[in-house]
Amino acid sequence: MKIDVLGAGPAGLFFAALIKRANPNYVVRVFEQNAPDVTFGFGVVLSGRALSFLSEGDPDIASRIAPVGETWTDQHIVHRGETIVIDGAGFTGLGRVTMLSILRDFAASAGVDIHFNHRVAPDAHEDCDLLVAADGANSAFRDAHAASFGTRVVDLLNYFAWYGVETSYPSHTLTFQPHGAGAFCAHHYRYRPNMSTFVAEADPGAWNAAGMHAMDNEERRLFTQAFFAEALHGKPLISNRSFWRRWRLVTNDRWSHKNIVLIGDALRTAHPSIGSGTRLAMEDSIALWRALREGGRDLASALARFEAERKPIRERLNNAAVASIAWYEDMAARMAMPSYDFVMDYLLRTGVMTPARLERDSPDFMRRYHAWKAGSA
Numbered sequence: 001m002k003i004d005v006l007g008a009g010p011a012g013l014f015f016a017a018l019i020k021r022a023n024p025n026y027v028v029r030v031f032e033q034n035a036p037d038v039t040f041g042f043g044v045v046l047s048g049r050a051l052s053f054l055s056e057g058d059p060d061i062a063s064r065i066a067p068v069g070e071t072w073t074d075q076h077i078v079h080r081g082e083t084i085v086i087d088g089a090g091f092t093g094l095g096r097v098t099m100l101s102i103l104r105d106f107a108a109s110a111g112v113d114i115h116f117n118h119r120v121a122p123d124a125h126e127d128c129d130l131l132v133a134a135d136g137a138n139s140a141f142r143d144a145h146a147a148s149f150g151t152r153v154v155d156l157l158n159y160f161a162w163y164g165v166e167t168s169y170p171s172h173t174l175t176f177q178p179h180g181a182g183a184f185c186a187h188h189y190r191y192r193p194n195m196s197t198f199v200a201e202a203d204p205g206a207w208n209a210a211g212m213h214a215m216d217n218e219e220r221r222l223f224t225q226a227f228f229a230e231a232l233h234g235k236p237l238i239s240n241r242s243f244w245r246r247w248r249l250v251t252n253d254r255w256s257h258k259n260i261v262l263i264g265d266a267l268r269t270a271h272p273s274i275g276s277g278t279r280l281a282m283e284d285s286i287a288l289w290r291a292l293r294e295g296g297r298d299l300a301s302a303l304a305r306f307e308a309e310r311k312p313i314r315e316r317l318n319n320a321a322v323a324s325i326a327w328y329e330d331m332a333a334r335m336a337m338p339s340y341d342f343v344m345d346y347l348l349r350t351g352v353m354t355p356a357r358l359e360r361d362s363p364d365f366m367r368r369y370h371a372w373k374a375g376s377a
């Protein structure tokens with residue numbers, strides 16, 4: 001079988017490696033428009049300290065990634081300057097470039113043929129048996145067949161930019177700060193001992209109050225740096241193609257068309273507050289690889305199996321994402337709540353987390369929450 005994969009992001013590289021390792025006689029090629037090690041952003045965060053989800057694809061890859069990551073078990077939520085600690089949340093942070101280079105080596109050692117600096121046009125590569133479009137949120141392949149995939153793209157209200165900062169945070173931290181009629185939020189976490197990702201988000205009220213609509217990108221960086229000076233420990237925000245833009249929610253009613261199948265961000269995007277896009281993308285890779293293994297050479301049934309098995313899981317996450325996005329679009333009003341009520345409201349926002357689960361997974365936080373409630377009553 002001849003398989004072409006578009007995009008050497010986490011979804012494309014992981015899928016290519018899995019399928020080639022399982023089927024050494026297949027011809028598997030990956031095409032990436034950029035050079036190796038050219039990528040946007042800084043670190044990514046994967047939930048689960050043991051990275052057990054990766055082991056479902058291949059235990060070897062989990063053992064390669066785990067040692068290079070930074071791990072922590074708490075989440076910190078900073079509400080108007082007060083830090084509330086939530087125990088029981090296991091995360092691993094690692095550099096996107098580091099992760100991609102591990103995946104690249106993993107794929108290359110399996111015999112995958114990787115072509116960098118090779119941008120693929122949407123009408124190319126139709127001669128292969130299977131074309132896996134893992135070409136990211138702005139997928140040209142998906143857009144070229146948007147009607148067949150039933151693609152829907154919604155531009156959300158909030159703006160965001162993905163920066164880096166040379167400092168360390170003890171855990172995954174969310175810092176909420178009001179501004180004008182709106183609010184800013186920063187999602188920040190370390191991915192090397194002294195290097196962290198800093199994703200800044202603004203609702204339209206804060207965006208307009210700050211005058212960001214009238215600024216160029218560098219002025220926006222400087223404003224954000226001054227606004228979050230305390231959270232940044234006085235350090236500058238580092239840009240790596242860090243443009244402010246609106247969140248885009250991409251969904252597709254149908255996941256394959258002819259011999260083309262979508263995975264990763266090309267298939268669906270997610271807000272980082274419901275879990276990591278990288279993890280979801282790599283879970284798509286595992287699901288597609290499994291469906292192909294079980295469907296054998298009958299591609300149509302394998303692709304149908306991929307969609308039937310993975311879609312309900314993605315639907316549930318998508319519902320959670322929609323609820324979480326709505327919460328973030330309303331964060332300024334919610335910040336009027338007292339700190340512990342605000343944090344509880346945040347934790348329960350998607351309906352996935354329940355008070356009973358919090359009692360089990362975050363007993364220290366719940367003890368402090370109940371004591372605060374009793375005191376405030």
Ligand SMILES: Cc1cc2nc3c(=O)[nH]c(=O)nc-3n(C[C@H](O)[C@H](O)[C@H](O)COP(=O)(O)OP(=O)(O)OC[C@H]3O[C@@H](n4cnc5c(N)ncnc54)[C@H](O)[C@@H]3O)c2cc1C
Nearest residue numbers: 007009010011033044045120135136162264265276277278
């Ligand atoms: C602000 C922000 C913060 C985020 N934070 C996190 C986080 O903390 N943790 C996390 O896990 N995820 C995070 N994500 C999301 C994460 O980056 C994506 O979900 C993940 O990278 C998706 O993987 P992918 O392989 O599907 O797509 P991508 O990583 O986007 O890879 C697609 C690849 O395809 C290539 N490509 C595109 N078109 C072509 C073409 N025509 N020909 C050849 N190559 C092409 C691109 O160059 C790219 O390398 C964040 C995203 C944003 C925007």
